[in-house]
Amino acid sequence: MSRLDDAWAYVDDRLDLERDRGFFGKAFPAEDSFLLGEVALFCFVVLALTGVFLGMFFEPSTSKVTYEGSVAQFQGQDMPEAFVSVLNITYDVPYGMFIRRLHHWAAHLFVASIGLHMLRVFFTGAYRNPREPNWVVGTGLAVLAMGAAYTGYALPFDEFASTATGIGYNLSNSIPVVGGLVGKVVFGGEFPSSATIPRLYFLHVLVIPVLITGLIVVHMAILLRQKHTERARDGNVETERGVVDADDDDTIVGLPAFPNQAAVSAVVFFLTLATLSLLAGFLPVHNVAAYGPNNPAGTPELIMPDWFLMWVYGFLKILPQWMAFTVPGTGVHVSTEFVGGIVLPTAVIGAVALWPFVDRHEEPTHFTADPLDRPWQTAVGVAAVVFVMVASIAGMNNLLADALGTSTGVVNPVLLVGIVVAPVVGGLLTYRVLRDRAGSARGSEVVADE
């Protein structure tokens, strides 16, 4: 008997785990790409733990206080308390710089792993009947994750972050009719007001994390209820609980949740933590000392959102002004900010959420599909990825123009055409290649039958 078996026998003896085999014996397919969801989950745990540490030293206030910390250039200056507290965390609180960087990198990995997890679910068709509800819950989680990162970005109240936050305020203000109210609720009124940082802090440390936790619980409950998907089998599989037919997709074959999958998950957790620690140890983050405190009179030369919001920034940068209009007879003005920053992103997120109802399946499917066998769905996925990539490049139009030795006036029309044409071309090419591939596979079957 191995040590693991001994440990199981001991715990089972005390807690009668076998009785709850339904959960502890739940099968987890041994697929590496299925671990991306777990990476997201563990990043969230790291974010919560490091966030608690940072919360003990951060001051959500823009009142001026005199800086007395160890950064020489700011000694004796009166600066916003939020900025001063982040300087203190970074340079004076023991382990503060490391924990702040850990929090930062965990936020990036959180969003990145969610994005990759979503792509895995999309391209393997794991959103199909009966998993549509979990796809919708997942879309909500993706939006909340970006919201958490955005509200956190603003908190140091340095010149760089507060300028980007000001753009968010202008966007919410651009919403026809209710814009002023939204600006008041989310940003505490005219940006930057003394209420902005407390309001964003409240959203960042309470409202959004509670919503994320709630949705993760729902996401996991649905997952446990519906079981995982599994890759189609090559033949019948012999398991400890009997032989499972190759085409029996009601029965999932995999590692039992406890102890095997629990051990795999522990490894994933520590690998995630190790990766984040390495990043935090070697790569600096958002250098508040270099940016300086918010300066209402100036605008920094380079303003940029985080990479995962760059696509929204891209819409804002390349949409031509003529798209703005006033609704006849109402006096309601629809600005390009509103179209690019609110309407288009909402349409993209709405399209993502509704996708499983476009690619509808009447019958439940528990096997994942090979993306190469789904020409039109994979083509749509490729088109969507290309669309987001071109939009993100558009968000960096000034850097692109500099690199090409030209002006944004020249690159913007090209990007505007590119954002429409490149996804269509990418999608059609993918469809063509996959359809031909399916055709030639059918052809070789015919030959084999002769």
Ligand code: HEM
């Ligand atoms: C905080 C964010 C998220 C966390 C922590 C999370 C976590 C997980 C975990 C641990 C699993 C099981 C393992 C796996 O398949 O990877 C899973 C499955 C699933 N997730 Fe997520 N997820 C998140 C966001 C999303 C998003 C953005 C989507 C899609 C829009 C999504 C859709 C799904 C679906 C449909 C399944 C079932 C897939 C299957 O059974 O193969 N999730 N999620």
